[in-house]
Amino acid sequence: MALYPYKGSVMPGWQRKLFYAIILLNIAFVAFQIAVFVHGHDKRSIFNMLYALLLIGYCVLRLSSTKHPRHYLIVDEEGITWHFPFFEAAETYHWSGMNAVEIQPNNLSLYLRNGQQAKINLELGYEPKQIQQIITAVKQQAKDKGVTIRG
Numbered sequence: 289m290a291l292y293p294y295k296g297s298v299m300p301g302w303q304r305k306l307f308y309a310i311i312l313l314n315i316a317f318v319a320f321q322i323a324v325f326v327h328g329h330d331k332r333s334i335f336n337m338l339y340a341l342l343l344i345g346y347c348v349l350r351l352s353s354t355k356h357p358r359h360y361l362i363v364d365e366e367g368i369t370w371h372f373p374f375f376e377a378a379e380t381y382h383w384s385g386m387n388a389v390e391i392q393p394n395n396l397s398l399y400l401r402n403g404q405q406a407k408i409n410l411e412l413g414y415e416p417k418q419i420q421q422i423i424t425a426v427k428q429q430a431k432d433k434g435v436t437i438r439g
Contacts, residue, residue, distance in 0.1 A: 290425045294359035294372060294413040299350070307347045314340040314347075359413065363425040365432075368398065370408060381406060383433035390438040391423055 299307075318340045325333040361370040367382035381398050390397035394411035410419045430437050 290363045290421070291357070292361045292363075292414065292418055292422055293357035294361070295415070298357045299354035304351060307351050311344050311347050314344045318344075361408070361410075361414075361422060363422065363429055365429065368396075368408075368426065372413065379406075383429065383435055386430075386435045388436040388438055389426060389430045391426065392439050394419055396423075396426060 318337050321333040321337045321340070324330055325337075359372050361372075362368070365383075367380055367384075367386075369380040371379070381400065385401050386398055387401055388399040390399065394409065396408040396410065398406040398408070400406070410422060414422065427437055
C-alpha cells in the first residue's frame with residue numbers, strides 16, 4: 289500500500305520537536321509554579337499553572353491530530369482511495385470497477401464500468417516527485433489488475 293499525504297496535512301519533524309520542547313518547558317514551569325505556590329501562597333502562580341496546562345493540552349492535541357495525514361491518496365491492490373480537502377469522506381474506486389485509467393501530466397482520469405468518470409488533479413497537493421511516484425504506482429497496479437491505461 290502506497291500512502292501519499294496531501295501537502296501540508298502532516299506536521300514536519302522540526303515542528304514536532306518544537307512542540308515537544310514547549311511541552312517539556314511548560315512541565316518544568318508548572319513544577320516551578322507549584323513550588324512558588326507552596327512556599328508563598330501566591331495566587332498568581334495558580335493562573336500561571338492553568339495557562340501552562342492549557343498550552344500543554346494544546347500542544348498534545350496538535351501532536352496527536354497531525355500524526356496521521358488528514359488528506360491523502362492511497363494506491364493499493366484494492367484500488368485508488370483519496371481524501372482531499374473539501375471531501376466529507378474518503379472516496380475509493382476499486383480496480384474491478386474500472387474500465388480505463390487515463391494518465392495526463394498532473395492528472396488522473398478514472399473511467400468506471402458504470403459510465404462515471406472521476407478526475408484527480410494531483411498538481412494542487414503534491415510536489416512533482418510525488419506526482420511521478422503516484423503515476424508509477426497507478427500504472428503498475430492498473431497493469432497488474434488488467435485495467436486499460438491511456439496516455
